[in-house]
Amino acid sequence: MNQVIELEGVAKRYDTAGAPALGPLTLSVAKGEALAVTGPSGSGKSTLLNLIAGLDKPTEGSVLVAGRRIDQLSEHALAKFRREHIGIAFQFFNLLDDLTVTDNIQLPAQLTGTSRRAAAARAGELMEMLGIQKHARAYPGRLSGGERQRVGVARALINRPELLLADEPTGALDSASGAEVRKLLIDLHRGGQTIVLVTHDLALAEACASRTIHLVDGHLALDTYAQAVR
């Protein structure tokens, strides 16, 4: 199977004297797979996401994403890699308040040097797909939580990334908006998008993910794929 993520003996320590916040962990995620990462607070979910996104570097082990070892890349190369291969949807959306919805969505494309026309066309396509085209010229502050998260997902998908990382995407939403986002993620997965979803919400994990891993104190406590294989 074509692996999008390959973690080999990955550990992350914030305090050299204490126990690692994560790992050692070995994990791989196949292309088209939707992996849900669950676990209580402090279990290492966000640390794992940051390592996969290249936002942080492991203390031990190697991280391969889209066939590239990213734990040895420079900050500059990581930024380039991230904008070309990874999209991130955040719990609190992290939209830039002084940019319009369109400008927010187009920003990663513009950072890669995509032409204005091409970026605008792709943004339009995504807004239509996600049902937010009527808000194209609005500012994020005027949108509901669900709409903002859809803008965040559109921004994450603008460069057609091989991997979509979603960090508690429904954590800041009411139940109706959460349902919208859940449907969106299911649709994306059905469309073949590889997704890593970090969530507390087991129902969301069950609905959206083809595989779930459960972390406790930085260690893998459950992997539904492994169970299925056994």
Added chain:
Amino acid sequence: MSLFGNGALGRVVRSGVGRRRVQTLVIAVATMMAVASAVVAGALMVAAAAPFDDAFKKQQGAHITAQFDPAKASAAQLERTKELAGVTASAGPYPSTAFRPVDRSGFRMPTLTVVGRSGADADVDRVELKSGRWAHKPGEIVVDASFQGPSVDIGSALKTSDTPNAPTLSVVGFAVSVGKSADAWATAEQVESLAALGSPLTTQMLYRFDSASTKQQIVADRAKLASAVDSGALLGTQSWLDTKRAADQGAAATVPFVMAFGVLGIVMSVIIVSSVISGAVGTSLRRIGILKAIGFTPREVVRAYVAQALIPATVGIALGVVLGNLLAVPLLADTESVYGNVSLSVAWWVDVAVPAAALLVVGLAALIPARRAGRLNTVEAIAVGRAPRPGRGQWAHRAMGRLPLPRPVTYGLATPFTHPVRALAMLLAVAFGTVAATFAVGLTSSLNEVGKSQDPESRAAVTVTTVRMNNIAPPPPPPPVGGDAAASPSPAAPSPAAGSSKPKVADPAKVRAAVKSEAGLESYYGKLQTEVAVAGVSGAVEASLYEGDSRSGSYEMLSGHWITGKGQVVVPTRFLERTSTKVGDTVRMTFEKESADLRIVGESFDTSGNELEVHADMANFPSAQPETFLVDVKSDVSADAFARKLAAVVQPMGGDATTVVESEQSGVILIMDAMAVLLTLMLIAVAGLGVLNSVVLDTRERVHDLGVCKAIGMSPRQTVSLVLASVSAIGVVGGLLGVPAGYLLHGVVMPVMGRAVGTGMPSPVLDVYGPVELLLLGLGGVVLAMLGAMIPAGWAARARTATALRTE
């Protein structure tokens, strides 16, 4: 910490100061710079007036020193002048004459005005005896203390002229007349016998008036004296205002530009302090809200934020006072050399008043944003936290987003509009930094032009003299008052010694012939530096007499033109003022025994202190012979080789030839240059720190947004370009505002400096900016802004994305 109320408030203040290290540093440096400039300016203003005024008051100096013709003004008439309305005190009549003595080493001294007085004390002009005693009998003389040296000391003999059997006078004392009523004093009989040797005898009267503080009042007082005696009886007068101005000019010339820097520094401090404190309030809304929630009163919050400015400001002010005192020393030393009794320290009240005023200004500048902190609604403050007010600058992002530039750049360009007040503070810091740089570049260029224009002989390639260079007289003692140019000896002003030590002098005609016949000659002119008498001016006047076309050695002209032939004279501004003449008028000039009526054709730019150097054609005085030939050689000829060959010809005759060494800049100009550079660097540093402060605040505030940008793929380089772009427009606008303002400031300050030394400023001194220079200075605003933003841009680029994303 009782100053800040209870212990809790003290802790809040201390933690605020400690947390904001960049802002603390910026306030300290800004206030240090402003206070240092203000202390120097204040010290110079005091130095420019106080020593003269104190000494003049102590000596009851004469407001008007008048010379009367004894043949036309009777003793009774002179007595009546003492009773004129407005005259509060008087002294005299004293016989007065001029003579040019030869010191014991055989060199001729400058012409001295000698006055016959029985003692140093009088109702007016209480001459201060510095050493020795007063002259009580013929054959004794007391000389101005500025002449004291190895060749002129107590007990040494002065020959009254350079004729072989001239009588001698014994120096018995040295004295100082602050009002410069004379250069030497002797008994009345001695003065009369000196006059019998050839110089005219005049009668000196000294007056004090009830109104003599302005030029107009002095003119009116002089008119009273003139009308009290017969026409032509009043030969000349000397105003105490001229003497004061000449005495003060070393420091006085420096005051305008140091004041300009001081004002720039103070304005900059106000901008920086307001900006820092309002930034501190803006970025601490949540903290302020928490402080109020736990029981701080609005007044305590205000005190906490004012104190956060006052603590670093107090440190900066203390350092500024020390720095200002150190900077003032070389300039005060210049003043000390004039009076000899000035202490090399800044007046105590300057060291008290300037810091007090600075603290007040800083306190007020901090009070306005601090009061905003005090007024903040607690709940709102906690809720709003660090988030910028939504909606601001969105239009700018829309507009900039359309520009055909990389997205990080357009995003950065729109950033200042999110915080217009902070952007304005940054703009003002850049603009003021550019003003300072533009002004300093102009000032130093102008000062260099002044230096060059005061040494026109240095433009010649070769100097040929009628005496050997090592026989040229050593420098005369410094003039009683005045600037540096007059004090520096000119190689073209030899004063060959008289008597047994008189060196061999080459025949000017033979030297001229040698110059003309030397291969490689392009052009030459002859020059004689001498003294002449000018009708209406008491005492001798320095004169340069020229043979041939002297345009290449001309001074810069303030009006009129350089001499083009016989019958013309060029004079400095002070000559016109002192003689109440103007360009176009005619004056009678006497050299040795030859007189000529010369038309004033030009006003020269001359900063040589109190001297009145006039320039005329040698052809006006047939007996005058050049002592120096200033030569230009053809472009393909080496000046050194030319000088060597010519020296081989003229040295056997007693003359010499050498290449012209460009004279060094005078001490005052070097000090002013150094001060301008230092103050400018400090102002630029403060401006850069001001930008740094604003960008640090902005970056901290936007750290989360920057984290988002980095998370979605913005590279460190793109992050740097975003932050730098956020200040680039401010740099451009700051440059566009700062360059014209600096240009205008230069145009205002330079003429004021000129007036302080009694001259106008010619266009080469004022028009020192070229278009390329102005463009570069304008770009300097951008560079300044970029430099200030460079460090926070680096921070932003290096900030860990994961950490930034967690920041709310």
